[in-house]
Every structure is written in C-alpha cells, then in structure tokens.
Amino acid sequence: MSKIGFIGLGIMGRPMAGHLMAAGHELVTYVKGGSLNNELAEKGMVALDSPKAVAEQAEIIITMVPDTPDVEEVLLGEQGVIEGLKPGTLVIDMSSIAPIPTQAIAKRITDAGGEFLDAPVSGGEGGAINAALTIMVGGPEASFQRALPVLEVMGKTITLIGDHGAGQICKVANQIVVALTIQATAEGLLFASKAGADVSKVREALLGGLAQSKILDVHGERMINRTFDPGFRIRLHQKDLNLALESARTLDLSLPGTANAQQLFQGCAANGGADWDHAGLVRALEELANHEIGS
Amino acid sequence: MSKIGFIGLGIMGRPMAGHLMAAGHELVTYVKGGSLNNELAEKGMVALDSPKAVAEQAEIIITMVPDTPDVEEVLLGEQGVIEGLKPGTLVIDMSSIAPIPTQAIAKRITDAGGEFLDAPVSGGEGGAINAALTIMVGGPEASFQRALPVLEVMGKTITLIGDHGAGQICKVANQIVVALTIQATAEGLLFASKAGADVSKVREALLGGLAQSKILDVHGERMINRTFDPGFRIRLHQKDLNLALESARTLDLSLPGTANAQQLFQGCAANGGADWDHAGLVRALEELANHEIGS
Numbered sequence: 288m289s290k291i292g293f294i295g296l297g298i299m300g301r302p303m304a305g306h307l308m309a310a311g312h313e314l315v316t317y318v319k320g321g322s323l324n325n326e327l328a329e330k331g332m333v334a335l336d337s338p339k340a341v342a343e344q345a346e347i348i349i350t351m352v353p354d355t356p357d358v359e360e361v362l363l364g365e366q367g368v369i370e371g372l373k374p375g376t377l378v379i380d381m382s383s384i385a386p387i388p389t390q391a392i393a394k395r396i397t398d399a400g401g402e403f404l405d406a407p408v409s410g411g412e413g414g415a416i417n418a419a420l421t422i423m424v425g426g427p428e429a430s431f432q433r434a435l436p437v438l439e440v441m442g443k444t445i446t447l448i449g450d451h452g453a454g455q456i457c458k459v460a461n462q463i464v465v466a467l468t469i470q471a472t473a474e475g476l477l478f479a480s481k482a483g484a485d486v487s488k489v490r491e492a493l494l495g496g497l498a499q500s501k502i503l504d505v506h507g508e509r510m511i512n513r514t515f516d517p518g519f520r521i522r523l524h525q526k527d528l529n530l531a532l533e534s535a536r537t538l539d540l541s542l543p544g545t546a547n548a549q550q551l552f553q554g555c556a557a558n559g560g561a562d563w564d565h566a567g568l569v570r571a572l573e574e575l576a577n578h579e580i581g582s
Numbered sequence: 583m584s585k586i587g588f589i590g591l592g593i594m595g596r597p598m599a600g601h602l603m604a605a606g607h608e609l610v611t612y613v614k615g616g617s618l619n620n621e622l623a624e625k626g627m628v629a630l631d632s633p634k635a636v637a638e639q640a641e642i643i644i645t646m647v648p649d650t651p652d653v654e655e656v657l658l659g660e661q662g663v664i665e666g667l668k669p670g671t672l673v674i675d676m677s678s679i680a681p682i683p684t685q686a687i688a689k690r691i692t693d694a695g696g697e698f699l700d701a702p703v704s705g706g707e708g709g710a711i712n713a714a715l716t717i718m719v720g721g722p723e724a725s726f727q728r729a730l731p732v733l734e735v736m737g738k739t740i741t742l743i744g745d746h747g748a749g750q751i752c753k754v755a756n757q758i759v760v761a762l763t764i765q766a767t768a769e770g771l772l773f774a775s776k777a778g779a780d781v782s783k784v785r786e787a788l789l790g791g792l793a794q795s796k797i798l799d800v801h802g803e804r805m806i807n808r809t810f811d812p813g814f815r816i817r818l819h820q821k822d823l824n825l826a827l828e829s830a831r832t833l834d835l836s837l838p839g840t841a842n843a844q845q846l847f848q849g850c851a852a853n854g855g856a857d858w859d860h861a862g863l864v865r866a867l868e869e870l871a872n873h874e875i876g877s
Contacts, residue, residue, distance in 0.1 A: 386777055409791050421791040444790035448783045456779040457787055464770035464793040470839045471762030475755040478826065481833045482681055484751040488743045492752055495739035496704050496716040498759040500795030531773065538776045541870040543846075544765045547838055575836040 292345030342371030393451035425453035518564030587640030637666030688746035720748035768864035813859035
C-alpha cells in the first residue's frame, strides 16, 4: 500500500479517492480555499497546507482538477507539488487537459526528478462511482507498470497509448468521436421522426447493422425517452471540444464536424441546456426543425 | 414456392435473385435494353419483353433498381408492371429511393389491386452475396408476413418499421448515421495521428468505451490500413445523402452534419475518389490537414 497525495475532490475525484482508501492506501490532500469533505476525513484522509506539503509526504500524487491552468497551478505554481517533490515520486494527472501543455508539464516534473503520467478518464460520474473508468495513459512503460495497481482500483479498461501527452490526445479523440456520434444519432432519428416513422423501431433496426454504436444504443434511447439529466454535461463536453479545436489550430488541422457539433452544444447552452446530458445536442437540431423526436 | 418477377439484376440484384432460385422459386425478369446474364439463364431464369409481361406471370414482383425514376418507370411507366398487375400481386421495392415518392407509388399499386412493400436493404454487395442483408420494411403487417419467407432467403435482420415509406425513411436514417459516424471516426483518428499518437492503440482504447461503434471498428481499421477498395462506394453514399438532404428540404428539417459529410464526399469525388469505399471520407480531411493517418 502507498501513501498517495490526491488533489481535486470534485464529482469525479471524491469516489475515486474513496476507492483508493477502501483498497488500503493512505491518502493526503490539499483543499484550495476550503475544508475537507467530512465523509473523506472520517475515512482517514488528511488535508495539508499546500500541494508542496502533499508532495513532501506522498510517494504517488494524483491530480483530478478541472482544466490546464489548474493542473499547472497545483503542480508547478507557488507552493506547488514541484517544490516539495521527492526523487522518484510518481505524478499521475487524471484531469482532462490540453495535450501539448501536458508534454511541457511532464518535462518539468521529470527534470525535477519525478515520474509523470497523463491518465485522463472517460466514463463520467457513474464510471467513477463504480470503479469502471476507461483510463488512457501517456508516459514511459515503467511508470505505467508502477501506476497500474493504483489505476486498477479506479478503472477497468486501462491502456498505455504512448509517450507523455498520448493519454490526453486519446481522450480528446474520444470526445471528438463521441460528440459526432451523438450528432449522427440525433440527425438520423430526427429525420426518421419528422418523416413520420416510429423512431424506436428505427433505432432497433439500425442497431442490427453498420449504424450500430454504443451512442445509438444509450443516447438514442435518451433522445427517444426525453431523459436529459446528466450523465455527462454539455458544458463539460464543450470544454473538451474547445480543447480539440484549440489543439487542432495549433496542429494545422481542420475538424469541420467537431466545430459543427460544438456550435450545436452552444445552441443548447444558449437555451439553458449547459447542464443537460450531452444527448441533449438533439434539442438544438429540434429547435431548428420545429419538431421534437416522437411528437 | 412462388413465381417471382425480379427486375434489376445489378451488383446487388444478381446474388439476391440467385438465392431465390437456389431456394426453389421460379424467376422471370425483364432486362432493359440488354440480354440476360448467362449464369442466371443457366439457372433457369427467363427474360420477358416488358415489366408488364413480368407482372402478367408473377405472384410476387421484386424491384432492385438504382433510383426513384427507375422504380417509377418499371412499375408505373408504359408497358410497366401496373399495366399487367393481377389482383393481389405483391410488389416489393428493395431499391433505395426517396421516401415521399414511395408513398405515392404504393398508393398507385394498391389502387390497382396489388399489395406494396418498400424494403430497402443495407449490408452492401457482401451482404447480398452472403444472404445477410439488413432489410427495413414499410407497409401493412399482412403483406409483411406474406413477404417474410421470401425476404428471409436474402437477409438476416428484417424489421417492419411502419406503413408505406417507413422502410425508405429508415434506410435514409441509416445512411445519415453511417456517414456521420464515418466522419466521427475520421476526425478522431486524424486528430490523434496528427498530434503524434499511435492510432491503432487509440482505436483499441476507444472501442472499449462510449466511442465504440461498428464503423470505428471496421472503417477505422480501413483508415489505418489504407484500404479503400469498396465495400460501399462513395458515389452511392452521395446518392443516399442527396435523398436525405432533398427529403429534409421537403420536410423543413435542418441536417447540418449530413450536409457537411456530403461536402466531404464531394471533395473525395473531386479527387478521383467516387469509387473509393466510403471510409475514404477521411481522405478529404487529410487533404485539408496535409497529413495522412499513420504517417
């Protein structure tokens, strides 16, 4: 069992940290401008004064924070992890952040004598609670093997994609594919509905052929049953597609479908839907068609 | 066993008709401006002078022709099926044509004393050869039950979607979903490749989560292995998306993703790719990015 520093106790981080404690690991944390959640404190988690203080105690440090600047602040900022880093400490960033800055962060941690992995997840709150996250990892093979027993406590499909940044690249690719497959499902079912067909039967028939996808199955059903409680929130998918489109600009890459899907998410947000499940993308198309699926 | 009129002996129609003869049905046909394929003649198929002559002999008539005007000509034109139609003859149009004209064709056949089903297929040449087509049917339940033993000789997943036209609506929805899922796969893998990740590993990781689709599996592999022999030709998918976009205009429906995918197929066609497999959509994006997946 390891002494693990876990920074970032939000919707995802809380259950993930809970699994690690349940597995017998000793956890310390730093809570920015707040106090430690009672439930986690009762399970034995200890809050320290700074990420630096966390680094001085932990063998493994996991970060699970909202965005690129948050990771940079916790790891590289004043009183940050890098100031207290012991030789050989393994830093695992499980946040979903930009791939290119990730490579720079990895270099800073490695140069300071630590090891670094980017290990973003997919599977949402449900995946975190059920320890069934998909984890996409970038970094050296040896660090991956060292992290594996810890990652296996939180996730199911855990893949080493490549070197530093490759985990974040894979996560962005995942969010691109998911967004466009949601739009695929939305346009297909909306067409069928407005043309007068029974969308439930259309969905079933399509699941039997080349159009099959997990999204057509799960999100297609949400579109038909009108259940748009998250799930995965549109505002978070907007953040991820923003990463995709910013990275694409840096990479000289044109992603017309991704840009299109992002505009539809923005159309949802403009109609009060930033906290709908991302299957709610269909509602932007429904607005344009003046028609709701199944009506 | 029935006497079946089968009109339209192209890439799809030939193996489909072959399966029907192998199952013991007696087949007659009309070949427009040509002569009957030797192989089919040797198996016992007889060519008659007109669709009208076919109708005078057959209990069931199947059409498998390229587009809406072709179906209209064969069924409703001069010397067409409708002129020779016997009371109670079942007409099954297995072509992929426009849903709204299909309803008008169904009315003409029904008013003339026949029964009508629209029963377009997906699964391509491979599905036709292996008798594994997905068949999406529109029309009355009783006609569907009557057709089922014949359809089961050619296909596997056979679904009654709804009334006349619903089969064609479902087929169009299928082609919308397939095209956009191809674009989803293309943008995700191209992003990963241009950002420097191993696309094979990205594809594998994504297949384990919410991004999973049959297209990511099959067409994703084609994009990585650079195998763009059809399969399903871009020119045929262009025809289907044209149907989708024309119908959408009639229906007051906005399909921004479908329009986008169609433009990318046109970009492929402009570069000599009309006969590439539809996974070749990725090449239009690769042109824009000046980067080929895996390079």
